Amino acid sequence: MSTLFSHRAIKTVLLVFLLLLVSVSQSSQAYESNAGTLAIKLELKQQQGEYHPPYVAVWLENNDRKSVRTLLLWRKEPKWLKDIRRWWRNVGRKDAELVDAITSATHAAGSFPLSFKLTDDEQHALTEGDYTLYIEVVREKGGRALLKQKFSLNNQTQQFTLKETAETGEITFTVTPLGAKT
Amino acid sequence: MNFKKATLVMLALAVSSQVSAHSRWILPSHFTLSSERGEWVTLDATASNEVFNVDKALSIDPLSILTPSGKKSRPSSAYKAHRKSVADYFIEESGTYKITNNSTPSYFSTYKVGDKRHRARVNKMELKSLVPANATSLQTAYGLTRIESYITMNNPTENYAIDGKFLELLPKTHPSEVVENEPATFVFTYNGKVQSGVEVEITRDGARYRNNPETLTMKSNNKGEITFTPMHAGRYLLIAEHEQDAKNKTLADKEHGGVFLTFEVQLQ
Known part of the structure; x- marks a missing residue:
């Protein structure tokens, strides 16, 4: 010393x-x-036969179809990231640091209550406007599902239900702006 | 000859110039890759009229791979089978690779003796000294056909490397960003200048298993562009051709350029 x-x-x-x-x-x-919250109840379906936990990406795109925030990335090897087709094409491959920062392990089928701040990738509060929530689920030797839901970020609390797909159960998400009127 | 007949004859001529030779392509095992350490790809090269079923092995002696950093590279190993040639290559840089299998520009002549059509890979002068005295319909074209594809690992780059000669395809929509139900645009140039009227055919994989090959046909507009909206994700072959009168007619009557581009259309 x-x-x-x-x-x-x-x-x-x-x-x-x-x-x-x-x-x-x-x-x-x-x-x-300064940011509200986005709550998602993600449901990954039970599957028959050989099962590999799915790779999952959840992100928000703005009105110009530009990603403003990747909320979640569940994955294993980089080799299969490309299979999360839309997220990889528009988001992941263009920002290696983001991929490293956001990555977490995959999860087997189940129900996952998740909560996020309504911010962009740089933790700035999202401005009011139109956004689309994307959920992409891809399973090795299994199927793929791409779910999307438009919402307007304003001063109202909103709740959405996304219909069941082959890969996902019923998913609900709630947008709660800061100081929202209910 | 009335207008309708004239159009039909012109169409027949246009079509026959497109189908006179086998389609050729180079088909990568992967167009899109994600990796931190690099990935192997396998390239198949064939001459076949059935997208993408192989037929006759295509020589891959001229195969050249342009890396994202601009280096020219060769496959690490290759094998010529009866119906296809196969090459292996290790993709190690992030970015877009341009794969080409172009020969050098060459002369191609045709002539008739009686009703029989003959071909020769010679120029116009050589042709005159080669054909019998009763030969008719002597025709020589000088041209280059490009066989190309793009592979992108991680972040795409605009590694298009246009060389300003004969017919070339310049992507406006990046080859790794062609998506089903979204318009894609490519630009054609001839000798480095945008070229209108280029005849283009685009066919999706699996033609053997469809009664209708569902080939899209179009011509480039006055900006040299084609814009198309593929309805299905999958692998596609684009064939483009352009022919014009040769400037100097000593060695050839026509100039000819062709492009065979293999690309993938991604899921939305």
């Missing part, structure tokens, strides 16, 4: 680091606290 740096230098560095940490977390809190 004593050889390379003086105690004073270390203290200064630590102080700057702590200040940075505080300011970063404060700013992201500031962004997120």
